[in-house]
Amino acid sequence: MRADARRNRRSIVNAAVEVVLEVGGEPSRDTVAERAGVGIATLYRHFPDQQRLLHAVAVEVLDRAIAEGRAALEEETSGGRALRRYLHAAIDAGLGAVNIVYPLLDDHDWPEQRDAASGVLERLVAAAIDDGAAGEEVTATDIALAAIRFCRPLAIGLTADDERAIAHQQLDRYFDGLAAQRRQPDTQPRHLPVDTSRTRSSA
């Protein structure tokens, strides 16, 4: 594989991740190609159909998230630190894209990434619960859903920098809210958790 081809392929996948997160669904081919700075034909050469592109998007962000998760587990000194660091890295990596493309995919044959990603996430959550950084009731699904939430752009015309800064700040506060015993006397849970088994299995 030629060097420019590999470079272009990377650009295309990265662009596709961004566009998927922005539109929250099928990205337009023309938009992806333009964002990647390549001709439309180049996109078709690398990804003859939309399925393969979406597949590449899923694998890409899962790989990034897995690497970040493992690094966090190894390097951090507490479960809480590790999970927080992972979440910040995951939203920068665009992890939420995987859940957006999931329902658009015909075949979900990336068992490797899927299992690795959910394994890492579950270890992180367990560790965070262990050291009290998250309450007993917190699940891996909750964390995956949070990653999706904080990945998506606010769509109010912010610069990429502002967008990112706001997401991280909000995530930090969300994370602080995960701790076990509720601090505020006036706090009561208002809504029951929902069945998210389908979503859980995808991240």
Added chain:
Amino acid sequence: MRADARRNRRSIVNAAVEVVLEVGGEPSRDTVAERAGVGIATLYRHFPDQQRLLHAVAVEVLDRAIAEGRAALEEETSGGRALRRYLHAAIDAGLGAVNIVYPLLDDHDWPEQRDAASGVLERLVAAAIDDGAAGEEVTATDIALAAIRFCRPLAIGLTADDERAIAHQQLDRYFDGLAAQRRQPDTQPRHLPVDTSRTRSSA
């Protein structure tokens, strides 16, 4: 104005709010009309151009939010309770839509709603800070941005009910994270606040 006309106008605005939140931008006219259950001509009769429709969307959600905010201030017994209740009501009301349509509008002549909404929000935030439910550093802008975040759909094919339940649960955790002194020893702020003066002025 005839009764059916008024009824249809309401349906159209409500539908427009929903669609704006879903697509995170300009809603397609056909989609809005269909969602509202009216013919496309009816939509054009009430809103000859997109600007007027978007304007109506902004005024509508602001009015809802103002009413909810005042009710919360009057009826709740603590600042924390009031702000939490307001936030839950605001995301149900679709408050985030106002920030999405804001950059799409030519004229922003709804000073009445704008001032009332930001006034209510600031009183709520001040009250919450007063009784320790939110840290000193929390601003009205933070809260407005949170409302936008939790209003937007996750775009992973959930039912409206699941979508709503998840948003409320995540919001509760975010709100818990607003409390003054950080509980977790491993917590440190990771990102500086950004300049959001433009956004602040819109809600």
Added chain:
DNA sequence: TTATAAACGGAGGACTATACTCCGTTTAAT
């Protein structure tokens, strides 16, 4: 350097979705 296979870009045609109008029909209100 040069040869060449591989990769590239973008114009262009088919197709789909969206914007907006026109006009015959229905309905609220007197």
Added chain:
DNA sequence: ATTAAACGGAGTATAGTCCTCCGTTTATAA
């Protein structure tokens, strides 16, 4: 019962998207 107001939806123009074809450029190795 009358009628002015409001309605619905077919229909046309326009814009956006999909995808192919082919002439040009570029990486790589002789």
